[in-house]
Amino acid sequence: xxxxxxxxxxxxxxxxxxxxxxxxxxxxxxxxxxxxxxxxxxxxxxxxxxxxxxxxxxxxxxxxxxxxxxxxxxxxxxxxxxxxxxxxxxxxxxxxxxxxxxxxxxxxxxxxxxxxxxxxxxxxxxxxxxxxxxxxxxxxx
Numbered sequence: 001x002x003x004x005x006x007x008x009x010x011x012x013x014x015x016x017x018x019x020x021x022x023x024x025x026x027x028x029x030x031x032x033x034x035x036x037x038x039x040x041x042x043x044x045x046x047x048x049x050x051x052x053x054x055x056x057x058x059x060x061x062x063x064x065x066x067x068x069x070x071x072x073x074x075x076x077x078x079x080x081x082x083x084x085x086x087x088x089x090x091x092x093x094x095x096x097x098x099x100x101x102x103x104x105x106x107x108x109x110x111x112x113x114x115x116x117x118x119x120x121x122x123x124x125x126x127x128x129x130x131x132x133x134x135x136x137x138x139x140x141x
Contacts, residue, residue: 002026004102005043007050010111011118014127019120034122041124044099049126050118051095062088 005028011019013032020031021043028043058065066084070076087094103111115132 003028003044003099005030006047006098006102007108007118008043008102009108010116011046011120014119014121016119030120030124032120032122032124039122039124041120046118046120046124046126047099050129051098053126053129055091055095058088058091 002023003026005021008021008028008030009018011021011030013019017033022029022031022040024040029040030043030046032039032041062085065088066081069084070080073080115130117130118126119128119130120126
């Protein structure tokens with residue numbers, strides 16, 4: 001199966017311009033316009049940075065996430081909670097599957113409408129991830 005650019009349509013450059021997505025062979029790439037020069041950055045490199053940032057936010061909050069997910073599903077029984085906790089525990093497997101399938105277009109559109117954005121520089125380094133509704137920590141991040 002062809003790999004996907006997980007965050008296609010949600011990536012912007014430092015000048016607030018949307019970053020294109022294309023393929024070089026089978027490899028998805030984000031294309032950043034560098035004063036007319038089109039820099040092709042392997043999407044997996046950018047996506048992995050964002051996923052790592054998100055996983056760092058999950059660490060230490062697994063119980064809260066389990067409780068909230070069960071509540072949102074309307075399934076607050078012990079079995080549902082156990083299934084959710086197991087999924088969170090094995091999140092690395094879920095992430096690898098995400099690289100194969102990507103986020104459905106409707107999901108990316110919803111994230112974009114909610115204001116979720118990823119800002120990268122010309123080298124594909126993630127500068128900022130804007131996640132509306134996330135309360136900054138004591139350091140303001």
